[in-house]
Amino acid sequence: MNRLDGRVAIITGAGQGIGKAIALGMAREGAAMVIAEINGGNAQEVQSELQESGQRALAVPTDVSREESVLAMVERCLKEFGRIDILVNNAGIYPVSPVEEMAEEEWNRVIGTNLIGTFLCSKAVVPRLLEQRWGRIINMTSGRAFQGAKDGAHYAASKAGIIGFTKALALELALCGVTVNAICPGVTDTAQPRGHRTEEELYGMAARIPLGRIGQVDDLVGPAIFLASDAAGFVTGQTVLVNGGAIMW
């Protein structure tokens, strides 16, 4: 028996990177997948990949920072699969600029996608989770929430905000069978860190990680499945750090 049989999961930002790996992993455990992704082409590709291996999947181009887009995505999920059990708030952006030069528009975009997007998607699924008295919300945060980020103050603020939001929502939903937790990856071998690091810098970071390597997207899959499964029913409001020991919390 698979651990997520019969479940329906929405993964935001699942067109690539960590979100895609979690989507493939949860699908292998039996969940139907909604690929909520701003890049329609990537979303379509993940949908095809899942369907070709016999899994249920639906690509929904979504801008998590816009409420109408989020509500439409949730509607399509319900129409296609009839329920929602798991939400993984993974969509995020990480542009780089020092605070002194940071445009208000860029600040709004980062907070809007990373933090407000997490709020909007959570808000949109909560009524369903409460109705069935079972649900899992998993929010992706970052080591930058703990240590800050030079030239990434908006990103650090958004990711620390996600941890605070996770705890507060966990308390709101604790008596209703719904858990809310965060996963904190370390530096991971995806496109995102390549926006502000060379290949050499990226792999060079392994030297400062106790387990001696940077993270791979598959490292995040097991923890996400654990938190989404019945096995973690008494875990809520927590942040699970999956970073090779780079930060120990």
Next chain:
Amino acid sequence: MSSADKKVAVVSGGAGGIGAAVVSRLAQADFIPIILDKDEAAGREVLAELGRQEGRGLCIALDATKKSDVQRAFDRVLADYRRVDVLVNLAGGALYAKLIQDFALHEWREVIDVNLKSTFLCCQAVFPIMKARRQGAIINTASNYAVTGSASRTAYSAAKAGIIAFTKSLAAELAPYGVRANVIAPGRTATPRVMGNYDAAGWAAASSQIPMGRTAEPAEIAEGVAFLAGDESLYMTGQTLHVNGGMVMP
């Protein structure tokens, strides 16, 4: 298949309430369970309930605060099974509920020893075994009180906070060998020993303080341990997994 092909999990304190659940869960995950406990009869009973015969499980009686006892136990495990894949340190307990002015030094030291020193000794003994095989997972046990403290539990809180910092340090030392060390931090858990501290009304009140409105079942703590023991957490080390129904969110 010879016994050397089977994964081995050593559970210190494996005869206790949470311990028995952890032993059962790890056995289900195909580990040969080895219980280290001062209560040998209880440990044997846990194995008997799992239908574990000699060779597919073992209980070794020891005082986990004594280096010679711990070393002898791990020598025996190594002689019989050639390997240790997982070590879970669950031995311990609060022992006393006393305000600091009433806490005798020998009592305070006893609490530190049964929780913190036993963890150190077992980790020290397993270190060369895991290092040689370049794999392994250690799971030490903390508590809500490691984060929040608790009036009348100064020693226990200090020991449990100590276990978290100890584990982070150990994780850094073990990482070059591919060995991981993490902490499970159970919240209030429905074991006979813990429930014995409350009357029915007190237990209900203590449960209602927890955001999820209930206490943990030992099996739920065991699920967290199994996660930290298995390959799904391969990139996690030095971390603390809190299983507490939202009671503490550090």
